[in-house]
Amino acid sequence: MKKLEYFLKKLRTFIISDKAYLTNKFTKKLGYIPNIKTPKSFNEKVNFRMIYDKNPLYTQLADKLAVRDYVSRTIGYEYLVPILAAFNHVNEINIDKLPKRFVLKCNHDSGSSIICQNRAKFDLHKAKEKLSFHLMKNLYYITRERHYKDIAPQIICEEYIDLFANKNRKLVPETCRIHCFSGKPVYAEIDYTDEFGHEFINIYDINWQLQPVTFDYPNMLEPVSEPPLFQEMLRLAQILVTPFDYCRADFLMSDENTLYFSELTFAPNAGRTVISPLSWDFKLGELWEQRITETQSITQTEPAFATASINKKK
Template sequence: MNKLNGHLKYAEYLLRKWRSFFTTDLHFHTTRLYKSSGKLSNLRQPVTLNEKLCHRLIFDHNTLYTFLADKLAVREYVHARTQKIKTVPLISIYNKAEDIDFSVLPEKFVLKCNHDCGSTVICTSRDGFNTTKAANRLKFALKRNMYYTTREWQYKNIKPVILCEEYIDLFSGQDRNNTPEMLRVHCFHGVACFVEADFTDDSGKGFINVYDRSWRLQPFQMEYPNTPHMIQEPESFCHAITASQELAKGIDYCRVDLMLNKDEIYFSEITLSPKRGKLKITPSEWDARLGEMWHLTPVENRLA
């Protein structure tokens, strides 16, 4: 990110933040959902999965959600809830980008902020790694409160820091065409109901297969088409399901994102609002069918 682009992006962020004081979360999510689905929704009485995700963003401000969305704090939650998965080893924590001494970091590492999505910087080789570009990206991310751009309440009150984690090579000795880079386990009322398996082939094209908890391919798609390859059930799939349910216990809905590295399972994050409640589900009638799994009682915890 060069200096001019950085200034422009920050100005755009400030404009969105300013607009947030004049537009309610209810209006924001209603209009955004209409743009993505083509249907006008009553988010006070939600029916579909997307509507229920938006409803919770607007009306249910449980402080637990902030804790779970904080990529640093949630590590404590994971360690307390399950022994079946690992958190990615943490190298260091920084309050600002200027504190990072790149010269002491290992050959491969990952930098990301704890309070947002999209700030991740991956280094797979110190040779040619642009430290200035990485630092500028993280500086901008630290200044931005994600709530004002996406209206996801759980991110609003997280104190931002930068995390440096070890790099986990998920594809070492594996065929990436047949190896899921992420399992995203959708849990309703503590029960794992279906799983997204994410793939990126050798050409960089993305695919998502949706399976039930018995690894049977489901008749709907989320965001991306199915991979053309027949995918075998991962060896650690059952452990991933069990661990996800241990993490999701007591939560009406969440998505537990896990990385599989052969027989090891690494925690990625607990996602409370996939795609900000604007998931592309095909065929579209599955949005309502998935919504039936979530027995949500509409609440209004604040003026919307």
């Protein structure tokens, strides 16, 4: 059933244009018709980027393997979650050679992550079924995010990073997303999950002041102190996003002394983030001095990215 659904979505791309598809999804989700030709709001500008901006760097840096070379050369390899192995096919996975805890995911999409907490109890067959399906998929046909279309799919095995060891889970940031405009961090989108599985997102400025806005999820009302490495995270984000008019740099914090790069995001939520109040959608849009980089080559900003090392712990 999932394969049939995916095939129909792929077929749909030959019938409905990206612009028509994205306009329809935008209107249904956000409740207003987007002006994609001359965008003003943040979500409109994300859609404009997906349709018209063909910067090849987006594809290179959306690849979870290729981006590692960029991160290593710009801020340092120590900020990368160590890779244990990479595979082209699920049958290459030899679980006996993996540690007790690890993470499997694909390099070319979203939602494929599988966390193993105990190798002895890990359902490898089920994991292979999920990963096989994701290897077959091309995210472009599902979200119309064109920069995912030309990424060669692989499976990555990463070390497991315990973000919440001996901590109050509710007060520990799950993912830290730094929204950067014109190469500078402006707002931090911080994810939290409480002990009951309820999800929250707080938006802070660069001085850790909570902002009166929500992104898709409600604010966590309990006050949270500024993480010790927050300012360092902003500094690293600024280095990573230098080439872009807008980019979101995502990080993980495993403890008070360790930061890990997560990913660079060029089209958050495929341009359909529910921002409340709506005025903030346009406030963020004003910060984005958008430009088209259709013919920009990789060498204009960084040397060509080398193939990421595989089957080697970094």
